[in-house]
Amino acid sequence: MFGGGGGGLDPRKMEQMMKQMGIDVEDVDAEEVIIRTEEYDLVFDDAEVTKMDARGQETYQVIGSPEQVEAGTAGGDAGGADEDAGSAIPDEDVELVATRAGVSEDEARAALEDVDGDLAAAVEALE
Structure with missing residues (x-):
C-alpha cells in the first residue's frame, strides 16, 4: 500500500x-x-x-x-510503595477500617482482602 x-x-x-x-x-x-x-x-x-x-x-x-x-x-519495591507491597488495598482504607472497627491494621487489611476491598463489608465483618 x-x-x-x-x-x-x-x-x-x-x-x-x-x-x-x-x-x-x-x-x-x-x-x-x-x-x-x-x-x-x-x-x-x-x-x-x-x-x-x-x-x-x-x-x-x-x-x-x-x-x-x-x-x-x-x-513492590518502587519508591513510595506501601508497607505490604503485594496487597492491592490502599493504606488509607486499612487505617479507616481499623479505626472504625477498633482493630489492628493487620486485622483490618486481612478483612479488606477477604471482601475484595469493600470498606463497609470489612467493617461489618469485624464488628
Whole structure:
C-alpha cells in the first residue's frame, strides 16, 4: 500500500506524513512498564515506549520482552510503595477500617482482602 517496494517508507518520510495528519510521536524514557491482569503481571524492564497523540487520543507502544510474575507482585519495591507491597488495598482504607472497627491494621487489611476491598463489608465483618 505504501512505498514502492524495498524496505517500506523512510522513517523521516513517515514522521513527516504523521505530522501532516496531526499525529505527534515522542519517545518515553521509561524505566519499567507493568501491565497488571487478573491472573498475572507482565513486567518490562528497559522497554522502548513510544507515545502517539492523534488529535487528543493517546496511544502507547511498548517494545520489549516481559517477565510474567504472580498477580499484584510487580513493582513492590518502587519508591513510595506501601508497607505490604503485594496487597492491592490502599493504606488509607486499612487505617479507616481499623479505626472504625477498633482493630489492628493487620486485622483490618486481612478483612479488606477477604471482601475484595469493600470498606463497609470489612467493617461489618469485624464488628
